[in-house]
Amino acid sequence: MLYIVIPEEFRSGAEELIKLFFPRNGYKFIEKTDILDPNDIFISLDINDENDKHEIKICLKHEDEILYSESACIEKKDECNRIRSQAKVLLYNCLSHYTGKKLPWGALTGIRPAKIVRSLLNMGLTSDEAYRKLTDYYKLSENKARLTVEVALNEMGFLKNAEKKVSVYIGIPFCTSRCIYCSFPSVEMSKFGNLVSDYLEALHKEMQWVAQWIRDRNLEIDTVYIGGGTPTAISESHLDYLLNSVVSVLPLENIREFTVEAGRPDTLNFEKLNIIRNAGVTRISINPQTMQEKTLKLIGRNHTASQVFEAFGMARALGFRNINCDLIAGLPDENERDFEETLARIGELSPDSVTVHTLSVKRASRLINEMEIIRQTDDETVNSMVETAGFFLRSMGMHPYYLYRQKNILANLENVGYAKPGCEGIYNILIMEEVQTILALGAGASTKIVYPEENRVERVFNVKNVEQYIRRIDEMIQRKIKLLDT
Ligand code: SF4
Structure with a gap:
């Protein structure tokens, strides 16, 4: 057992990192070392005030012998976040020394690594200097550092003046069945399909308020993203009503991108795709996740690989020129050959962009309860799958353009969006980089208001439960008013 003494206010951030070294416990936080046995081994992290500086010191000790120690100073005028970040780096170095392990993302546990590079570039560092900061200070592996810098550079062009506009997210929380790994606020059509009409009416009301708010401030909408759930799980007439609402209510004159997640191929037919096309949607996503039939069954997706091909064929015939595919590396019971x-x-489908997710085992998913009976992919295999995907997609003429990480992701890896030049998902970049206000509508949607001058983001959430959302729609609007108008 490794004992750890860390100031209370740093514990939650530190624990994220510690868990990556000790996924099955093996550590314990304590308040003071005087309760320990002489044989116990412990890490202590102290932060001391010294004139105009904070000194952060870490020490690994066993039987009064110092096995490792390191310290760093942070000027008092620096933000609290700098202290946290420096403390994490020291903790990473110490844990890495103790365990002999190196993590691909080093001391970084945050969701948005490319955001760090962007701020380094904005401070005047060159891309080489930013790369070295990632490898030398944050201790990223060379591969991850290279990927992060590449993504940050590829994003730049899409972020110019983005803060002057807003984007709109619309959530349709209905699906045909529940995927084993799902933690999204979605309900099954077979049980809750009777709520769709009322849901769309509530959404229409929220949309009208948002449209007015945008017009009153002379703002423009940059991108619209209809996600879920699976928006195409609803009927043709409901889909038509939804898209008519969007097109007639929201000011879409100058949008750069209009996406509909047409996620499950089994929910698609010619009529629905035609409705989407006629509404002016510029980008859709048809998501196989895997092309292995046995895995599709195991993970609870009610479709086959050949349905993905059929859906693609229909979409191309209707003229869609920007189609994304989502894949997941590390699905249960899959090996490298399955993934290849x-x-x-x-490759045969020839999509315009592919988002490669690494499986993340969320607490709200069914998967977490079935971990004992389903064979999980080991870290080395997942790593290799993700690397292979990168090589393969680059060979298809794509480049990585957005990147994010999640908690409980296998092998502590990442999710990366690859796209052919000109087919990048702009909304994906905006949501990750937090440079633009995103007004989010629907059950479980979270609105993000960005204050660029203050480097501040505020959030307001809609209730996740579909029935509650319908019943409390006025309250959801009031919540937005309260935050947006203060
Ligand atoms: S399609 Fe997406 S939202 Fe629907 S159950 Fe699967 S993971 Fe969840």
Whole structure:
């Protein structure tokens, strides 16, 4: 057992990192070392005030012998976040020394690594200097540092003047079945399909308020993203009503992108795709996740690989020129060969962009309860799958353009969006980089208001429960008013 003494206010951030070294416990936080046995081994992290500086010191001790120690100074005028970040780096170095382990993302546990690079570039560092900061200070592996810098550079062009506009997210929380790994606020059509009409009416009301708010401030909408759930799980007439609402209510004159997640291929037909196309949607996503039939069954997706091909064929015939595919590396019971076969079939589909997710086992998912009976992919295999995907997609003429990480992601890896030049998902970049206000509508949607001058983001959430959302729609609007108008 490793004992850890860390000031209370740094514990939650530190624990994220510690868990990556000790996924099955093996550590314990304590208040003071005087309760320890002489044989116990412990890490202590202290922050001391010294004139105009904070001195952060870490020490690994066993039987009065110092096995490792390191310290750093942060000027008092620096933000609290700098102290946290420096403390994490020292903790990473100490844990890495103690365990002999190196993590691909080093001391970084945050969701948005490219945001760090962007701020370094904005401070005047060159991309080489930013790369070295990632490898030398944050201790990222060379591969991850290179990827992060590349993504940050590819994003730049899409972020110019983005803060002057807003984007709109619309959530349709209905699906045909529940995927084993799902933690999104979505409900099954077979049980809750009767709520769709009322849901769309409530959404229409929220949309009208948002449209007025945008017009009153002479703002423009930059991108619209309809996600879920699976927006195409609803009927043709409901989909038509939804898209008519969007097009007639929101000021869409100058949008750069209009996306509909047409996620499950089994929810698509010619009529629905035609409705989407006629509404002026510029980008859709048809998501196989895997092309292995056995895995599709295991993870609870009610479709086959051949349905992905059919849906793609219909979408191309209707003229869609920007189609994304989502894939997941590390799905239960899959090996490298399975994943390579999936990639080869994706190559046959020839999508315009592919988002490669690494499986993340969330607490709200069914998967977490079935971990004992389902074979999990080991870290080395997942790592190799993710690397192979990168090589393969680059060979298809794509480049990485957005990147994010999640908690409980296998092998502590990442999710990366690859796209052919000109087919990048702009909304994806905006949501990750937090440079633009995103007004989010629907059950479980979270609105993000960005204050660029203050480097501040505020959030307001809609209730997740679909029935509650319908019943409390006026309250959801009031919540937005309260935050947006203060
Ligand atoms: S399609 Fe998406 S939202 Fe629906 S159950 Fe699967 S993961 Fe969840």
